[in-house]
Amino acid sequence: MSFDSPLNAHELEERMDVYLDPALSSRRTAAGPARELAAFSAREQRFVLHWGAVIARDNAELAYQFTAFAAPALRLMDLDAVESWLLYAMDLYDKKGQMPAIRAFQEVAEFAANMQEKLAGTTLEDAAGVLERFVCGLNGRPLGIAAGERVFTDTETIFLPHVVGRLPDKESNFRLYKAMTVHQWAQNWYGTWRGGVLIEALAGGRLAEVDLALFHALETARLDACLARDLPGLHRDMLALREALDGLSPFWGDIAPELGRPAARVADTLRLVSRMRGVRPPTCCYRGELLPEAVQARWQVRLALEQDRFRIALAQLIEDQDGQPPGTDREEAQTLPETRERLAVNRREDPDMPEGFRYQLFLDGKPIAPPENVESTMESIIQDLGEIPPEYLVAAGPGLYKRGLGGESRDPDSVWSGTYHEEGAFLYDEWDYSRQHHRKGWCVLREHPLAPADLEPYYHTVRKYGGLIKSLRRTFEVLRGEDRILKRQIDGEDVDIDALVEAYGDVHMGLEMSERLFTRLHKDERNIAVMLMVDMSGSTKGWVNEAEREALILLSEALETLGDRFAIYGFSGWTRKRCEAFPVKRFDQPYNEATRRRICAIAPRDYTRMGAPIRHLCRLLKAEEARTKLLITLSDGKPDDYDPQYRGEYGIEDTRQALFEARADGIHPFCITIDEHGADYLPHMYGAANYAVVADISRLPMKVSDIYRKLTS
């Protein structure tokens, strides 16, 4: 096909009109773009027409912009680069909307200029994985890595640019990323923000806003001195970067030698600012900025949260010691002042801690070792304040305890009642088959607890299928790990008399004696983790839902006998912003009355956006240690959603892609459906042998256990 001749302007315009129709008017036609494109080869023309049509499915205006700027783009870049240009613009559209995407299409020249930099540069996407682990290994509170317009830290996350391309090769650019990260980490660890000294100085006017940059330059000298002491290899790297990019030999060490002392603190830097006022701070390639407002916002929330957390932990430690929770007589008390007497901290020198001290917690005069999570809270408090302040040393009362456990702001059900937020939610990619590209962080999935329901449906099922449950248990018992005695082994616990007699005979006949003379006990241990993913979409209303519940109850009873680890999650969704998973039974929960009640609570909800729940459940399944991992979906139809884009091929392809990803992680997906037309699309999604259609709903409960047995034996 690549030998065909290019289309002329008229033909091109005709084809463009087809997909651009909604974006065209009497004043704006496809004639211009078509004329320009006529000068290109057939291959390039096909490329533009193809992608124009793909983009038009999302947004006709963007498709027009793309078509209009395709010709200049093709003059500036090769096809691969043009493709990354348009995918970049479409990602922007996914994340930020139409305007930024249009701008990205229009600024094609700029993109092409940056392209060279991007090719040599390192993207944050590539570097973030290593950087995040690196910074976590360094010490202190774990810091996240995120992309931002400016380079700074809010003391919980380090913000870095999308791309670093100032240096000629990828490796050096990664070094620059690392230097930026380490500088921001050093602010956290060596106490630029500790004790709120800097923020107070700014608020009280001791440090003027205009001097912040000067302060930062001086503080950088102090932090660099700390790094030189503790991480000499890194410091060398950072010096080399400064030499290459800022053209400076080691700076300011002479002007401010006091900042190089190990005892120098942020207060010393503040004092120096007045002496140095008027000096122009030199540039520094990794310094970034200080954003006190961003820090303050985080700081206050965290301080309050960790104080509560610490006090609650103290209450728990007292409970462990006394055998009963303290302060049960005062339901509303926030703190229990009488516990002050019993608690103390003792500090001990440790040069590896930021302020040179480590703290040991005492209860009733005896040192106690707090659990790991409390330890990290303590460390975080010390990192913020430099100590465990005396007022923290009081156990939480029941009032605080209750509030602490509530965690209102993270309640998944309240998301839609107030302002929308994505805190505490899981973000999952979605596969766009027309772009052949993942939409990053496209689906927002939350786990919602199911309110336990009445047990009546459970009893009903047990009565209805009493006999079947018994026989299921029997069939499943057979499958359980059994000991088998293997005969004629080279090595084993016992002598195999039959083999020995035969071998003895052989020897007397002058033959060679067999080595296989022992019996060995062989244990077949089942090591299976199975995730049951239950469709809770609106279409399951009535019969289907009832059959699903019955099937789950029967299967759960059988699995209990078998001893396989299993989890049950319901799923439903309403557009990409509202994918929902309902934990009925997690892997670590027992199958007990509470679980049965939750099975009874399975009820129809909204739509079937399947990709995100599959990705979520696979993530959970992946964390289980098992030789065989199964993901079994109980469903009643095709993937579907309220938003028309997901319907049809898009949804099927996304689901298929999610299942591909699952298989790559060693998970076997299987689908049980009651959709009679399932055979039309399930082989495509799950593979030819990985689905079963149960046409008769009433037989679903029996069939499911049957299928499971076949699947795992």
Added chain:
Amino acid sequence: MQHELRVLRPEEYFIAEEPYYEPVRDEIPVFEAAYRNRLPILLKGPTGCGKTRFMEHMAWRLKRPLITVSCHDDLTSSDLVGRFLIKGGETIWVDGPLARAVRAGGICYLDEIVEARKDTTVVIHPLADDRRVLPMEKVGELLEAPDEFCLAISYNPGYQSVLKDLKQSTRQRFVALEFDYPEAALEQKIVEKESGIDSGQARQLVKFAHMTRNLKGQGLDEGASTRLLVHAAKLIASGIPPVAACRSAVAQALTDDADMLSAVNELSSSLF
């Protein structure tokens, strides 16, 4: 001169030279007291923190032969107690390491006991309580342990898997000693002593170990153990540059994950 290899039966193997061991707490007096009272001992702790070295040291101290069995998931009770073998058409009984240790009054150390099959933990039960006998069902005998015999087992509670947990009925027969990586200063001393590198480099190595331990649960199952540090230190002492030594002796031993490997390598190169 050709060096003559010594071939010994395990129950005759006495440790002649003092194995280097730095006590962290009171583990030596506790072990000795338990030994005198004929109590079995359970060593808990992560891999490479010195459990096996401690056993060697104690065997030397108490002047008893040490028989170590590294348990694996196919280890059965006959592997410990003994079995019939066939020789020239006749069956003969051969003692397993546990029975040998009992007969010789030695110290039997079952390393990573949870790895063994469940039935093996049961055969040690009668040995581990006040009966102190080893039933040998297949020959129909009971082997009574002399006072000098000592049973020790080890186990790593770090594996958070239900399958690898020690049964209550087993663990409640033992005196437990908890091991962990030693404190920074002590660990530095151990690394120096074992390898002969200078204190500055040892200090950086210990710091590096702490960094990897920060990553436990964030993608690493375990941080670098003292054993790995000693390996790295020995490489450094033989002239390998520190960053390369850390890469080969520590990073590659900890993980196969590419991102994690680069992160760990970045950490070591920032220290040296």
